[in-house]
Amino acid sequence: VGDELDLVRRIAGWSAATLRSGSALTLGIGDDCAIYSPDGSAEDLLFTTDFLLEDVHFEVATHSAEEAGHKALARALSDIAAMGGDPRFCLVSLAFPKKLGERWAEGFYQGLTDLAKRFGVEVAGGDLARQPRVLVDLVVCGAVVRGGAMLRSGGRVGDGLYVTGPLGASARGLAQRKGKAWDRHRRPEPRVAEGRALREAGVRCAMDLSDGLSMDLHRLALASGLAAEITEVPRDRGATLEQALHGGEDYELLFASGRDVEGMIRIGTLREGTAGEVLWRGKPLRRAGFDHFARG
Amino acid sequence: VGDELDLVRRIAGWSAATLRSGSALTLGIGDDCAIYSPDGSAEDLLFTTDFLLEDVHFEVATHSAEEAGHKALARALSDIAAMGGDPRFCLVSLAFPKKLGERWAEGFYQGLTDLAKRFGVEVAGGDLARQPRVLVDLVVCGAVVRGGAMLRSGGRVGDGLYVTGPLGASARGLAQRKGKAWDRHRRPEPRVAEGRALREAGVRCAMDLSDGLSMDLHRLALASGLAAEITEVPRDRGATLEQALHGGEDYELLFASGRDVEGMIRIGTLREGTAGEVLWRGKPLRRAGFDHFARG
Numbered sequence: 001v002g003d004e005l006d007l008v009r010r011i012a013g014w015s016a017a018t019l020r021s022g023s024a025l026t027l028g029i030g031d032d033c034a035i036y037s038p039d040g041s042a043e044d045l046l047f048t049t050d051f052l053l054e055d056v057h058f059e060v061a062t063h064s065a066e067e068a069g070h071k072a073l074a075r076a077l078s079d080i081a082a083m084g085g086d087p088r089f090c091l092v093s094l095a096f097p098k099k100l101g102e103r104w105a106e107g108f109y110q111g112l113t114d115l116a117k118r119f120g121v122e123v124a125g126g127d128l129a130r131q132p133r134v135l136v137d138l139v140v141c142g143a144v145v146r147g148g149a150m151l152r153s154g155g156r157v158g159d160g161l162y163v164t165g166p167l168g169a170s171a172r173g174l175a176q177r178k179g180k181a182w183d184r185h186r187r188p189e190p191r192v193a194e195g196r197a198l199r200e201a202g203v204r205c206a207m208d209l210s211d212g213l214s215m216d217l218h219r220l221a222l223a224s225g226l227a228a229e230i231t232e233v234p235r236d237r238g239a240t241l242e243q244a245l246h247g248g249e250d251y252e253l254l255f256a257s258g259r260d261v262e263g264m265i266r267i268g269t270l271r272e273g274t275a276g277e278v279l280w281r282g283k284p285l286r287r288a289g290f291d292h293f294a295r296g
Numbered sequence: 297v298g299d300e301l302d303l304v305r306r307i308a309g310w311s312a313a314t315l316r317s318g319s320a321l322t323l324g325i326g327d328d329c330a331i332y333s334p335d336g337s338a339e340d341l342l343f344t345t346d347f348l349l350e351d352v353h354f355e356v357a358t359h360s361a362e363e364a365g366h367k368a369l370a371r372a373l374s375d376i377a378a379m380g381g382d383p384r385f386c387l388v389s390l391a392f393p394k395k396l397g398e399r400w401a402e403g404f405y406q407g408l409t410d411l412a413k414r415f416g417v418e419v420a421g422g423d424l425a426r427q428p429r430v431l432v433d434l435v436v437c438g439a440v441v442r443g444g445a446m447l448r449s450g451g452r453v454g455d456g457l458y459v460t461g462p463l464g465a466s467a468r469g470l471a472q473r474k475g476k477a478w479d480r481h482r483r484p485e486p487r488v489a490e491g492r493a494l495r496e497a498g499v500r501c502a503m504d505l506s507d508g509l510s511m512d513l514h515r516l517a518l519a520s521g522l523a524a525e526i527t528e529v530p531r532d533r534g535a536t537l538e539q540a541l542h543g544g545e546d547y548e549l550l551f552a553s554g555r556d557v558e559g560m561i562r563i564g565t566l567r568e569g570t571a572g573e574v575l576w577r578g579k580p581l582r583r584a585g586f587d588h589f590a591r592g
């Protein structure tokens with residue numbers, strides 16, 4: 001974990017040195033999406049880019065080509081959902097080994113475009129190459145009314161913390177490799193409608209749960225300059241507490257709000273305290289979420 | 297070549313099935329960039345995504361980390377230049393092996409951000425992962441006055457064909473691995489100012505030369521529904537005719553124009569004929585340009 005956070009922080013510093021004040025890029029590294037505000041438009045554009053790597057995010061032996069295509073797009077759509085955006089178009093960079101054959105590529109595009117059509121996402125272009133293992137980089141552009149994006153940094157003291165659904169199904173599925181939880185792991189459903197509804201209900205602070213609650217809540221609290229206290233952890237049917245606290249890839253939304261939102265599950269509160277500290281049962285919660293970078 | 301063109305064509309078909317008429321995505325797959333027209337803005341936004349792969353586009357043994365970073369961004373900036381755009385921001389997805397160390401990543405970002413600052417490109421975000429070989433996916437967003445982008449399809453019968461500089465230096469550098477041509481191969485210079493000047497001079501048809509003149513002119517002619525005749529091939533000092541006709545990665549611009557443009561080198565003419573056919577010395581020219589996909 002330290003490895004990735006350190007390098008990510010240094011990259012953020014090098015990148016920040018390229019930023020110009022007053023430019024149309026109104027939010028850079030550090031949230032689910034970058035934000036670009038086109039001159040003269042009433043919309044902000046959101047941009048996110050996500051790797052889907054063989055043997056990290058999926059396996060050729062246990063995931064169909066369709067599932068890989070679905071998951072590649074779903075991961076990126078989840079970042080747009082986190083800010084309350086409407087997804088507009090995507091760019092698909094795909095590298096895969098010759099041995100998988102063109103039928104694999106066809107299945108991949110089938111899974112990806114099925115999900116794209118369902119969410120009204122247009123496939124605008126991409127790149128294609130050979131590599132010994134499958135590697136996808138998915139870029140999605142979304143749109144939101146100017147200034148309306150929900151940010152990780154938007155939390156305030158006393159805000160309730162909420163999630164859009166119970167947690168741990170994806171981690172349980174990965175452990176069991178069968179049943180509904182396994183389907184959930186292989187075909188995550190981005191919470192696009194939920195994100196839009198939260199934004200329209202006035203919520204200003206959210207992110208998506210991709211790396212586990214303990215890791216992601218730490219990030220939201222840190223960005224908001226506050227501590228977080230968890231009082232309840234809603235578990236998906238059969239998931240362990242460990243899976244619900246630390247399991248990645250649930251792709252539910254985590255958000256902070258000054259008032260209850262109908263249908264959403266309250267898990268705790270944002271408080272004054274050490275920025276980024278997460279308390280659970282009165283003690284600091286260790287961060288054991290999935291760290292793609294440390295594993296490679 | 298057949299392999300890539302076939303799969304690219306099929307992917308274009310699957311992608312086209314996601315397009316909606318009347319959407320803000322005004323140009324999808326098939327040109328150097330996709331074009332998105334934000335509601336209410338006087339600008340069009342250009343998007344391009346380009347892989348930079350170890351052992352395909354560069355080698356760790358012969359390219360420094362700085363050169364890899366430079367080249368990753370230069371390749372994508374060249375696509376923006378091809379449409380006459382102003383580059384605005386980029387997203388950097390980087391995967392690299394642990395054995396290269398964080399110093400390699402630092403050098404990569406140094407090379408990339410040096411070039412980014414020179415062209416006013418802001419680094420807006422990205423993704424980070426481990427892989428056994430270096431893999432970069434670079435997305436650049438550029439802007440152009442609405443409707444002003446130069447397209448591959450913009451050529452007309454009788455237009456002169458031009459390039460922004462002599463060709464073959466990159467291929468010669470790759471063969472010799474020393475001298476100025478080798479520097480040129482490792483540190484290509486995107487023709488951003490030249491592309492903007494052409495667009496402002498009223499040119500409507502252009503692309504960048506990344507895969508060799510024979511391949512790329514075929515693409516421009518095909519998109520314009522015309523044949524092309526080459527009468528002159530300007531060679532960089534020391535480059536062979538073969539290198540100038542078929543060598544990739546020169547990153548000069550190729551364009552079609554109804555009148556001469558000062559300082560540009562005329563190489564031929566667009567004519568009625570079989571769409572995409574390129575004639576040289578009265579005969580169809582074989583396409584021997586670099587094909588990244590067939591090699592993997």
